[in-house]
Amino acid sequence: MCAQKVELRQLVKIFPAPGGTEVRAVDEIDLVIEPGEMVTFLGPSGCGKTTTLRMVAGFEMPTSGHIFIGNEDVSNKAPNERDTAMVFQSYALFPHMTVEENVGYGLRFRKVSKQQAKERVERIMELVGLQGLGKRAPGQLSGGQQQRVALARALVVEPQVLLFDEPLSNLDAKLREYMREEIRRVQQELGITAIYVTHDQSEAMALSDRIVVMNAGRIEQVGTPQEIYLRPATRFVADFIGKVNFLPCEVVSRQGSGALVEAFGRQIAVADAPELSGKASLVVRPEAMFLDKGEGIPVTVVSSVYLGSAMEIRVELPNGDQVTVYKSNPNLQEVFAAGEQAFLQLDSHAVHLLPN
Numbered sequence: 001m002c003a004q005k006v007e008l009r010q011l012v013k014i015f016p017a018p019g020g021t022e023v024r025a026v027d028e029i030d031l032v033i034e035p036g037e038m039v040t041f042l043g044p045s046g047c048g049k050t051t052t053l054r055m056v057a058g059f060e061m062p063t064s065g066h067i068f069i070g071n072e073d074v075s076n077k078a079p080n081e082r083d084t085a086m087v088f089q090s091y092a093l094f095p096h097m098t099v100e101e102n103v104g105y106g107l108r109f110r111k112v113s114k115q116q117a118k119e120r121v122e123r124i125m126e127l128v129g130l131q132g133l134g135k136r137a138p139g140q141l142s143g144g145q146q147q148r149v150a151l152a153r154a155l156v157v158e159p160q161v162l163l164f165d166e167p168l169s170n171l172d173a174k175l176r177e178y179m180r181e182e183i184r185r186v187q188q189e190l191g192i193t194a195i196y197v198t199h200d201q202s203e204a205m206a207l208s209d210r211i212v213v214m215n216a217g218r219i220e221q222v223g224t225p226q227e228i229y230l231r232p233a234t235r236f237v238a239d240f241i242g243k244v245n246f247l248p249c250e251v252v253s254r255q256g257s258g259a260l261v262e263a264f265g266r267q268i269a270v271a272d273a274p275e276l277s278g279k280a281s282l283v284v285r286p287e288a289m290f291l292d293k294g295e296g297i298p299v300t301v302v303s304s305v306y307l308g309s310a311m312e313i314r315v316e317l318p319n320g321d322q323v324t325v326y327k328s329n330p331n332l333q334e335v336f337a338a339g340e341q342a343f344l345q346l347d348s349h350a351v352h353l354l355p356n
């Protein structure tokens, strides 16, 4: 299997909508996915993830723009003329065929001898952890096992690009976490280029080399999970990925690649900040703040909820806004009761700055 680069250039898909209007489902997407890279399209329902993926697979033709796989422009090629394979949310297995027959199905249409096909099916079944289940019917398998069959069936044709459209949405939470690790392991073992679509941010974080955050047909940000989480480029990204607090502040001065800002009368150094001046927002994750008894921004505790691994504390800022603070590994002796006064401190390495 030879990993290929995938390139989307000015990709647009417009659908007709009721009343003679139109939907710009995908709106000028530019992206290069490197050979062997796993990239996730992440965003809310309706933002254009599936449409983008279906254009890469050839199930949907672009309104304009181009798709390259390797150096080949495949924009107007039929699905069977491209070397892609897709794994869907509904496993789409053939119920009347055995697991083996399902896995080997795609090889029927390829120039592969019976013996070669048998060997490939065996090898792939072992890779995805389906040894010994070949003679069963899909109906005799668990949801997780059925999804492995769907994955094996996609891999057996040795595609250049593997596509996933929310493949784990039908599984329960525990199995979903397990299967995402399995998918990542298989993708890395094969070194195959993969595009994964999900609306689940933790899935995207766990699986991806890079995440593409989409909103209304457009790319909001492309970056590693760390970049997306710690340095969100827009409020939308900050809000979509995990919990986040926005604190009003004023930029005092630039300091190298960072800035000094003032929030509620206190000066805070932001290690890495975009070029901004005047009023801005500090972007702070709940786990990057803590409550102190003596120093910091004066706040009033509104509520605290014990979550086992953390205590989630809501506090009110001097301007009346509320923010959330996580205290991990909470000590139950250290209680923050509603109405209590405390002081909010920020971890200056974990704060980020965005325009208002």
Ligand SMILES: Nc1ncnc2c1ncn2[C@@H]1O[C@H](COP(=O)(O)OP(=O)(O)O)[C@@H](O)[C@H]1O
Pocket (backbone or CB within 6 Å): 015, 016, 023, 024, 025, 043, 044, 045, 046, 047, 048, 049, 050, 051, 052
């Ligand atoms: N075949 C279609 N005809 C008309 N509109 C469509 C079609 N497919 C998708 N859309 C619209 O395009 C937008 C993007 O849809 P989709 O790509 O399925 O989003 P996502 O996968 O991110 O939930 C939505 O507004 C959706 O209603």
Ligand SMILES: [Mg+2]
Pocket (backbone or CB within 6 Å): 049, 050, 051
């Ligand atoms: Mg979708």
